[in-house]
Amino acid sequence: MSSLxxxxxxxxxxxxxGQGTYLFDQNGKQYIDFVQGIAVSNLGHCHPKVTEVVKSQLDTLWHSSNLFQIEKQEEVAKVLVENSVADCAFFCNSGAEANEAAIKLARKATGKHKIITLQNSFHGRTFATMSATGQEKIHTGFGPLVSSFVYAPLNDIEAxxxxxDDDVAAIMVEVVQGEGGVRVMEQSYANELTQLTQQHxxxxxxxEVQTGIGxxxxxxxxxxFGLSPDIIxxxxxxxxxxxxxAMLGKAHLKPYFQAGSHGSTFGGNPLAMTAAKAVLEEIFDEDFYNEIKEKANDLKASLQKELANFSIIKEVRGLGFLIGVECTxxxxxxxxxxxxKxxxxxxxxxxxxxxxxxxNVTYEQMNEAVHILADSIKEVYETSSVSL
Incomplete structure (x- = not known):
């Protein structure tokens, strides 16, 4: 019996x-890993540069506390703000913690409590981020939620x-709902979202917990989408x-997160900052973005072509390397x-x-993955001549 x-x-x-795109199980079986820890290992498993610098940092300093100056925090924060519309950063340990910080900052900065999120969104499993999540299955069984969260459908601007109203502090969105079905925001919705936030x-x-970092x-x-968020x-x-x-924010929010207003024991520790710095040095590059775009477009087109004749396929959609195949x-x-397989x-x-x-997946690995997926669908469900 498990103790978990x-x-x-x-x-x-x-x-x-794990090595790059591949994961190996306890029996030595090799898998093409298109999970990557749920959009975590963006550079693949055990990336040589990230591994090397973290190993080196292990021999130097693991943890010191945020009472001390940590130069690598400043370095990582600088890279993040230089590549975004933000001006400052707060470091923590997870996406839920980042969203908790965002909720706290929004409420404190505005003096208001109501936050609008979207149906089918996912923001975490703490009480505040669970309450922000627009999925009933995440809420079930935990009693009263944190108040003042309300939900609207994605791409429905009228809703x-x-x-x-006058009590709204913030609107909190994912531009691609990963957990919610790989649903992408429409450009017209983004445009009106900008107008509404400015107007009110x-x-x-x-x-950007799942969609960020390339x-x-x-x-x-x-x-x-040409958006300019106050908080990322x-x-x-x-x-x-x-x-x-990490939570990133614009300069006008800095006065509301002063000493004692928020914190994290382990957030921004030297090991984490060493890993983050190495990751950003690899990913934040215009040539790499172009390479990702070309490969992602190729993968999406290959999926559409190979799966077109399966009757259960409804749509292939997504943005970059966040791709969803909707089935009936x-x-x-x-x-x-x-x-x-x-x-x-x-x-x-x-x-x-x-x-x-x-x-950094290869074209060969993508092609093999598409063929395995197509063969798997064929074996599980009958095919037909219905096309996308």
Whole structure:
């Protein structure tokens, strides 16, 4: 009997080793890993540069406390603000912590408590971030939630307008809903979102926990839509597997997070900052963004072509290397079959297959993954001549 709380529906795979795009289980079986820790290892498993600098830092200093000056925090913060619309950073350990900080800052800076988020969003599992999440299944069983969160459908600007009143501190969105089905914000919605926040003096918080750090072929996904958020939250890809999160904010918010207003024991420790700095040096590069974009477009086109004749395929969508394949039937059997054949992919709800390859995946690896997915669907469900 396990001594763990059964909080995860664990797969039959026990990961033992990772190298780049590949994961190896306890029996030595090799998998093409298009999960990558759920959009965490953006540079693939055990990236040589990140591994090397973290090993070196292990022999120097692990932890000192934020009572001390930590130069690498300043260095990482500088890179993040230079590549975003933000002016300052707060470091923590996870996406949920980053979103907690964002919620606290928005409420303190505005003196208001109401925050609008979107249906099918996902922002974390602490009480505040669970309350911010627009999914009933995340709320069930925990009693009264943190008050003043309300939810509007993605891309429905009229529904959003109906929720705006004088008590709204912020609107908090993902421009691509990863956990919520790989649903992408429309440009027209983004344009009106900007107008509404400016008109009503509402803060705009963009959750980039899954979409940030190159995942969508830019530093941050909001940059595709011309948005200018007041607050940006990050985690996942920032440390390539080392736990680290960050909240970025514009200069006008700095006075509201002074000494004693917020904190984190482990946030921004030397090990985390060493990993983050190495990751950003590799990813934040215009040539690399172009390479990601080309590969992601190729993967999406290959999926559309190879899956076109399957009757259960409804749509292939996404942005950059955050791709969803929506099916008309449950996908659990498909995911089991892909694992049998050596490909790891994720669900994004009961009917959407989510693909999250490392940003430096090769064309050969992408082609092999597409063929495994197509073969798996063929074996699980019948095909037809229905095209996309």
């Amino acid at each position: 709380f059964p909080t995860y529906a664990k797969w039959e795979v026990e990961a033992e080793k 959003l307008k109906e929720l705006i 003096q509402i803060l705009l918080i963009i959750d 995942r969508t072929a830019l530093a941050f996904a909001y940059q595709h 939250t990050l985690a996942k890809g920032l440390g390539n597997g080392f736990p680290v999160g 039937k449950p996908i659990d059997k498909i995911l089991r079959k892909t694992r049998e 050596g490909l790891l992919v994720l669900p994004a709800g009961p009917n959407v297959i989510r693909l999250l390859p490392p940003l």
